[in-house]
Amino acid sequence: MNSAESRADRFARELADLKISDPAAGHPRLWQRLGAAAMAAGIVLAASAYLVSHRTTSSLTQGDAITIGLGGLTLGVVGAAVFLRYSLTGFLRFWMARQSFELNMLAERVFSGSLLAKSDGRLDSGGGSVAEKIPSGA
Amino acid sequence: MSVLLELRGVRAAYDGVTVLHGVDLSVSAGQVVALLGPNGAGKTTTLRIAAGVHQVQSGRLLLAGCDMARAAPRDLARAGVCLIPEGRGVFPNLSIRDNLLMMTYTGRSREQIEELIFTRFPVLGKHASRAAGTLSGGEQQMLALARGLATDPAVLLLDELSMGLAPVVVSRLYEHVAEVARQGIAVLLVEQFAAAALSIADHAAVLVRGRVALQGRPDGALRAELSDLYLGSSK
Numbered sequence: 054m055n056s057a058e059s060r061a062d063r064f065a066r067e068l069a070d071l072k073i074s075d076p077a078a079g080h081p082r083l084w085q086r087l088g089a090a091a092m093a094a095g096i097v098l099a100a101s102a103y104l105v106s107h108r109t110t111s112s113l114t115q116g117d118a119i120t121i122g123l124g125g126l127t128l129g130v131v132g133a134a135v136f137l138r139y140s141l142t143g144f145l146r147f148w149m150a151r152q153s154f155e156l157n158m159l160a161e162r163v164f165s166g167s168l169l170a171k172s173d174g175r176l177d178s179g180g181g182s183v184a185e186k187i188p189s190g191a
Numbered sequence: 192m193s194v195l196l197e198l199r200g201v202r203a204a205y206d207g208v209t210v211l212h213g214v215d216l217s218v219s220a221g222q223v224v225a226l227l228g229p230n231g232a233g234k235t236t237t238l239r240i241a242a243g244v245h246q247v248q249s250g251r252l253l254l255a256g257c258d259m260a261r262a263a264p265r266d267l268a269r270a271g272v273c274l275i276p277e278g279r280g281v282f283p284n285l286s287i288r289d290n291l292l293m294m295t296y297t298g299r300s301r302e303q304i305e306e307l308i309f310t311r312f313p314v315l316g317k318h319a320s321r322a323a324g325t326l327s328g329g330e331q332q333m334l335a336l337a338r339g340l341a342t343d344p345a346v347l348l349l350d351e352l353s354m355g356l357a358p359v360v361v362s363r364l365y366e367h368v369a370e371v372a373r374q375g376i377a378v379l380l381v382e383q384f385a386a387a388a389l390s391i392a393d394h395a396a397v398l399v400r401g402r403v404a405l406q407g408r409p410d411g412a413l414r415a416e417l418s419d420l421y422l423g424s425s426k
Binding site: 060061063064065067068069071153156157159160161163164 | 193195220254255256257259262266269270271278282283284324325343345346374375376377
């Protein structure tokens, strides 16, 4: 029982150390929106800086515009990366869950169908594997 | 025995419709608690709350004395709460070995997991390379249980282990569950079919329409009351 107690103690310790994240906080959505906003702001900044630099002959203003333009491009790239990271995570999570569900359904359909059709309609009672019950050569 | 899982006055709802009306339940280390009740009583919701998958409306979810009602399911899973859902939840297109490999996220190596699981469930070791979808219902449920045990759980939550299985297979699976509990794991077992669950339970609670209608040791008195609840009172 010592090992049992130690597992229970370890469980209590790990729970006490746990920093509880609030599942309702919706951090991924916040980051996704921030990323989209940064991407849009970066593009606007870069485009504005391009236009400003073309409408002046002052090299000082052009220098400022180049700096702002580069900053805008950087902001746009970082924003795009953040947006993609959080939107892709959500999409891939959904895709994986759907894939897993569909495979499960397919497997159930295929194997239960094979069983009913090829083993005299007897249902699997758990005594052996499905593969074993499908007649050889089938 | 320390109480590892405790629900105190837990209320829960789906889209504003309350399905649990103040459930009180506790499971200690090494104890098997059977949560019984008819379809739609709120048994699976209770398990989902214990695993952190469903948020409580009010009340407390205590794990080893800590209030975890706001914890994310991944945090609880990492700490040692393991939910084996109804419908087994194995990857049918992956082999048994690969299904077990998925559980190495807990930090255990593949070798450690295989040694632990194949020793306890030799039949899984024998068919280690076979796709999980080709196993019988009983073997798939065994694999689901094995995947749960591979995470080194402190609290094991089992939902309808017997679903769609022959009584002899269910009885073998329950022997494994009893063995797991003897090692100090707290087991909360949800079942619609009472007889099998009561055979290994140390404590039983019956949920009816979101309320614990009765609970106690699974002795003759409880079985008689349970029979009345399921079939209607003979008095």
